[in-house]
Amino acid sequence: MATDLRSGGARRGRPRGTSARDLEVISLRLFSEHGFEDTTVERIAAAAGVSRRTFFRYFDSKADVLWHAFDGEVASLRAAFAEVPPDVPVMAAIRQVVVGVNRYRAEDVPELRTRMNLIGSVPALAASAAQHYDAWERAVSEFAASRLGLPADSLYPLAIGRATLAVCRSAYDRWAERADADLMVYLDRALRALAAGFDPAALAESE
Secondary structure, eight states: OOOOOSSOOOTOOOOTTHHHHHHHHHHHHHHHHHHHTTOHHHHHHOOOOOOOEEEHHHSSHHHHHHHEEEEEEEHHHHHHHSOOTTSSSSHHHHHHHHHOOOOOGGGHHHHHHHHHHHHOOHHHHHHHHHHHHHHHHHHHHHHHHHHHHTTTHHHHHHHHHHHHHHHHHHHHHHHHHSSSSSHHHHHHHHHHHHHHOOOHHHHHHHH
């Protein structure tokens, strides 16, 4: 149940220390232990020591918990793209920004692997993935469009956004499988290869 905090500035119904991240960690644990479908919002809220209403102050649904970090990454991408100096080439800028906002380490793999497994195995979650990936892709496409002086929905910006998403997902999958380095290492290699058109000489130099 929610507690009525007496300290100044605290919002009613939100115990001190409760955050979106707290709810995310608790939700992932419960999803793993009981399954996504059998884990209710009420169970998550009870485990966190908050009310159901407090949960919905952070998330619109329990499915949104699994996309919280990813959606935050999209916002970070947009903010970082806005700060890129105009003299940095398009693909170099995309690589720098994407690598910069994905600072995950090898020890982060277990949690992210759990998230990926849930998204891939629960039909409702798998069906919702497209809208989140589309938002990520649009952030890249819109930046490319602004640099190329083209509409965001024209061929080249769309191609850049979709190609970037594809190689980043490949890098993410490989990293999650191996867990032998930071995610940034895989992203950097994949994006350098994309920018070089996967030229064999360039690929050899990146190893």
